Amino acid sequence: MEILVYGTINSVSLALMGLGFAMVYGISRVPNFAHGALYIVCGFVTWTLFHKIGLPYFISIILSLCVNGVLGILMYRFVLIRVRGMNISEIIASYAIGLAILEGFRFGGFRGMTYTLPVFMEGSLMIGSVPVDFHRLIMMVIGILLVAGLWVFTHHTRIGLALQGMAQDERAALMLGIDSDFMAMLAMGFGAVLAGVAATLILPLGNIVVESGYHVLIMSIAVCIVGGLGSWTGAFFAAFIIGYAQILTVVFIGSHFQMVVALLAIILTLILKPSGLFGQQKELEERV
Amino acid sequence: MSTQESRKERINRGIKVRSDGLYALMSWRELSYLTLPRFIMIAGMLSLPFLMPDMYWQRVISIVCIYAILALSFDFLAHYVGLVSLGGAFFIGTGGYIAGILNSYFSIPPFLTVPLAAIIGGIFCTLMLLPCLPLKGVYFAIVTLMYPLFMARVIEAFDIFGGTDGLVGIDSFSSSFAEQYFVIGMVLIFLFGLRRFVTTDRGLIFTAIMDNDQAVKASGIDITRYKALAVFIASAMGCMAGACLTHIYMWSGISQFALDFSILPIAATVIGGSGTLVGPILGCLILVPVSELLRDFGTLRIVFYASILVGFILFKSGGIMEFGQRKYEQFERWTKI
Amino acid sequence: MTDPILKMNGLSKRFGGVKALKDVSFDVFPGDVLGIIGPNGSGKTTIVNCITGFIKPTSGKVFFRGKDITGRPPHKIADMGVTRTFQVMRPYYSLPAYKNLVIPLFSPRAKRTGGWRGGGNLGNRQTIAIDILEDIGFERDSYIPFKKTSTLPTGYLKRLELARCLALKPEIIICDEVFSGLSMSEIASMVPLIERLQDEGITIVMIEHRLRELFQVANRVMVLNFGEKLIEGTPLDVMADKKVKEAYFGSEEVEEVMTYA
Numbered sequence: 001m002e003i004l005v006y007g008t009i010n011s012v013s014l015a016l017m018g019l020g021f022a023m024v025y026g027i028s029r030v031p032n033f034a035h036g037a038l039y040i041v042c043g044f045v046t047w048t049l050f051h052k053i054g055l056p057y058f059i060s061i062i063l064s065l066c067v068n069g070v071l072g073i074l075m076y077r078f079v080l081i082r083v084r085g086m087n088i089s090e091i092i093a094s095y096a097i098g099l100a101i102l103e104g105f106r107f108g109g110f111r112g113m114t115y116t117l118p119v120f121m122e123g124s125l126m127i128g129s130v131p132v133d134f135h136r137l138i139m140m141v142i143g144i145l146l147v148a149g150l151w152v153f154t155h156h157t158r159i160g161l162a163l164q165g166m167a168q169d170e171r172a173a174l175m176l177g178i179d180s181d182f183m184a185m186l187a188m189g190f191g192a193v194l195a196g197v198a199a200t201l202i203l204p205l206g207n208i209v210v211e212s213g214y215h216v217l218i219m220s221i222a223v224c225i226v227g228g229l230g231s232w233t234g235a236f237f238a239a240f241i242i243g244y245a246q247i248l249t250v251v252f253i254g255s256h257f258q259m260v261v262a263l264l265a266i267i268l269t270l271i272l273k274p275s276g277l278f279g280q281q282k283e284l285e286e287r288v
Numbered sequence: 289m290s291t292q293e294s295r296k297e298r299i300n301r302g303i304k305v306r307s308d309g310l311y312a313l314m315s316w317r318e319l320s321y322l323t324l325p326r327f328i329m330i331a332g333m334l335s336l337p338f339l340m341p342d343m344y345w346q347r348v349i350s351i352v353c354i355y356a357i358l359a360l361s362f363d364f365l366a367h368y369v370g371l372v373s374l375g376g377a378f379f380i381g382t383g384g385y386i387a388g389i390l391n392s393y394f395s396i397p398p399f400l401t402v403p404l405a406a407i408i409g410g411i412f413c414t415l416m417l418l419p420c421l422p423l424k425g426v427y428f429a430i431v432t433l434m435y436p437l438f439m440a441r442v443i444e445a446f447d448i449f450g451g452t453d454g455l456v457g458i459d460s461f462s463s464s465f466a467e468q469y470f471v472i473g474m475v476l477i478f479l480f481g482l483r484r485f486v487t488t489d490r491g492l493i494f495t496a497i498m499d500n501d502q503a504v505k506a507s508g509i510d511i512t513r514y515k516a517l518a519v520f521i522a523s524a525m526g527c528m529a530g531a532c533l534t535h536i537y538m539w540s541g542i543s544q545f546a547l548d549f550s551i552l553p554i555a556a557t558v559i560g561g562s563g564t565l566v567g568p569i570l571g572c573l574i575l576v577p578v579s580e581l582l583r584d585f586g587t588l589r590i591v592f593y594a595s596i597l598v599g600f601i602l603f604k605s606g607g608i609m610e611f612g613q614r615k616y617e618q619f620e621r622w623t624k625i
Numbered sequence: 626m627t628d629p630i631l632k633m634n635g636l637s638k639r640f641g642g643v644k645a646l647k648d649v650s651f652d653v654f655p656g657d658v659l660g661i662i663g664p665n666g667s668g669k670t671t672i673v674n675c676i677t678g679f680i681k682p683t684s685g686k687v688f689f690r691g692k693d694i695t696g697r698p699p700h701k702i703a704d705m706g707v708t709r710t711f712q713v714m715r716p717y718y719s720l721p722a723y724k725n726l727v728i729p730l731f732s733p734r735a736k737r738t739g740g741w742r743g744g745g746n747l748g749n750r751q752t753i754a755i756d757i758l759e760d761i762g763f764e765r766d767s768y769i770p771f772k773k774t775s776t777l778p779t780g781y782l783k784r785l786e787l788a789r790c791l792a793l794k795p796e797i798i799i800c801d802e803v804f805s806g807l808s809m810s811e812i813a814s815m816v817p818l819i820e821r822l823q824d825e826g827i828t829i830v831m832i833e834h835r836l837r838e839l840f841q842v843a844n845r846v847m848v849l850n851f852g853e854k855l856i857e858g859t860p861l862d863v864m865a866d867k868k869v870k871e872a873y874f875g876s877e878e879v880e881e882v883m884t885y886a
Contacts, residue, residue, distance in 0.1 A: 031430075082602050083601060088425070088429065091374070092597065092601060093597075093598055096551075096555070096595070096598045096601075099551065099590060099594040100590070103587040103588070103590040103591050104587075104588075107585065107586055107587045107591060218434070256441075257441075257445050266434050267434055267435070270423060270427055270431045271419040492724055495717065496717045496728045498719075499716075500716070500718075502679065503728075503789070504728060505679075505698070505699040505700045506703055506708065506711070507700075507708075507728050507729035507732050507793065508700050508704040508708075508732040509732045509733075511700070
């Protein structure tokens with residue numbers, strides 16, 4: 001029972017972390033290695049607005065999500081657009097931006113255990129024999145709503161469909177009058193907002209520390225690779241696989257191995273089936 | 289009102305045209321035109337230990353060289369074989385730990401552990417990366433980025449080789465003089481060795497694999513073998529650097545798998561000029577000392593070199609070498625059109 | 626009749642739900658010039674990929690000189706002497722033209738056979754490379770073989786693709802649309818080259834859209850449609866066939882081709 005409950009919670013939080021990365025890669029083919037940094041940015045901005053400026057919690061969250069979105073858009077507009085299509089430059093550039101942001105925060109004094117955000121709702125609930133606090137439940141509900149919302153958005157709205165079209169074939173989308181750079185910029189913004197959403201949902205459960213930026217990046221890459229780069233439904237299911245695998249290792253082997261499992265998942269997936277568990281088969285393009 | 293427009297014209301220097309390719313050298317002047325940059329490079333590197341004022345900066349020289357070897361191996365893999373490995377730390381860490389283990393468990397002296405670490409580490413890294421060799425582009429980059437993290441976590445989780453404390457009390461080189469000249473010599477040997485190697489027929493195959501691996505296969509060549517060879521060369525270099533690092537700091541630990549060792553060589557390569565092999569070394573000569581100067585600012589130096597990296601990728605993707613080479617080989621003048 | 630040098634047996638390939646090849650069987654005999662034609666998407670290139678090991682057929686077998694080579698890696702198959710050109714030309718763009726040939730000359734097969742015509746000693750690969758290029762129509766004593774591949778026009782690139790096969794001293798060359806994208810005069814100069822290769826005893830499989838030139842050089846033609854073999858026979862037989870007309874030609878062009886032949 002414990003495994004089931006915590007496994008699900010862990011999986012949803014992994015899915016939240018991975019969604020933004022999967023979305024950006026799926027639409028614009030830019031591996032956004034600054035994803036972890038965006039996550040942390042949102043945490044610290046919310047903290048500053050809430051504790052230093054004294055805005056209400058809800059408003060500071062909304063504001064910091066906006067900040068994140070704008071940051072993502074700016075990052076695309078001024079940096080990534082110039083290296084678009086050069087895979088390695090994309091990785092290096094976005095990773096360098098992320099590194100600069102994260103280490104900048106560390107330098108700026110954001111370190112240690114002092115930075116926490118309040119949970120949405122105090123108290124806890126018993127599911128079977130396992131106590132679960134309300135915040136985790138809210139996180140799960142919002143997480144699942146978010147995935148459902150994303151699905152509706154991409155399948156039933158104009159922009160969503162345009163994004164999907166671009167994800168499938170950018171040139172064809174261009175010919176149909178879809179501005180691919182604008183769409184990629186939007187995707188980047190959305191991805192940043194999603195990272196922010198993940199941050200506001202997950203960070204109240206612990207401290208805001210710079211290290212978790214790297215952790216989030218690795219986990220989101222793990223989720224996306226296992227699910228198949230570019231497919232966010234795949235990422236969602238992969239989150240459950242990795243999530244349960246991690247909880248199982250914690251219970252049966254030891255918490256030290258939690259990260260080993262995630263990294264092993266990435267390496268094994270790439271070696272055995274590089275297109276991921278749910279990715280489309282691209283026999284000729286990726287290996288052979 | 290000036291409606292006159294100009295454009296910049298670039299013309300190869302006559303001496304460059306004559307001495308290019310055919311090597312029909314007519315005079316000492318032409319000979320020196322070709323050899324001067326190389327000579328300055330070698331002499332400069334060799335005289336560095338004398339130019340540095342104190343122990344601290346001499347130590348920095350060794351670190352520069354270690355990063356330079358790593359950057360060389362990155363440049364070779366990325367721009368001559370087409371395998372972009374973000375796992376410099378994997379090589380450093382493996383080499384470092386092997387040297388550490390050999391020295392502290394079997395008390396083998398440094399001058400033996402370094403070559404041993406290079407060979408054993410090279411084989412180990414190649415075997416580990418062997419299943420990933422069919423991967424391309426982003427996929428290979430991500431998997432190599434994960435390896436050092438994985439190794440660090442494995443060592444931490446199993447608590448082997450000293451666990452989080454690392455291996456301590458490892459012998460240093462016999463003298464700082466030996467240490468510096470050893471690493472400097474290694475940089476120069478690897479630099480000129482690789483430059484020669486990539487232009488041989490065998491080296492051309494690597495370039496061909498980078499351009500188009502399908503056609504190489506259709507030519508009846510087993511590309512996995514050649515990729516493995518390339519990875520062995522690169523990882524042996526990286527492991528040797530790691531072994532030197534271990535002996536310089538007399539310590540090997542998990543932080544040798546840190547991302548620093550993956551990102552700085554890449555930054556140096558981009559800044560110096562990717563695909564030139566000399567560029568990465570220049571980049572290290574600039575980046576490492578600057579980041580040492582900024583040591584007091586703590587992590588700000590990472591911010592600093594990350595931003596330089598982004599700047600270079602965006603605006604000067606050719607790097608310093610391309611710029612310098614152009615100035616050395618071509619006239620530039622404004623002409624009216 | 627001699628044994629076939631290359632034999633397909635019930636070759637099928639399925640990509641997800643799409644059946645690219647359905648039970649295709651055919652033989653190639655030594656000295657043949659076999660043309661494979663068919664509309665776009667009829668599985669021609671898939672056949673090439675299956676023979677040369679770039680993709681594995683879902684079912685069916687490929688035999689070379691009676692030996693089963695199905696699913697062997699591409700370099701092993703090339704090592705036996707089954708070479709191919711690519712439809713989308715794949716030169717090594719960062720190398721000059723003659724250095725493109727150093728790669729195949731470095732292969733184990735070239736070392737064994739001595740490469741292009743020359744017996745035994747391979748000597749300097751770069752000079753051999755230039756010899757081959759001259760033979761295949763690059764002007765000698767010009768700067769063209771030394772030019773970066775990325776600056777060469779299509780005609781030269783197509784020849785370079787062929788030259789890369791020749792450097793291996795092949796037994797079979799499978800040409801994937803060597804004529805496409807060439808001007809009429811370039812094609813005209815390419816045809817005698819193919820005929821000469823045939824005279825030298827190299828078996829050739831040609832996948833082609835340019836029917837007129839193909840029918841000129843081919844002694845047998847196979848027609849594919851939606852992954853299925855429609856008919857196989859001499860060029861005249863094929864042109865006379867009703868099914869082929871319906872499936873592929875469209876009436877006008879048939880008349881034109883037939884009057885030419």
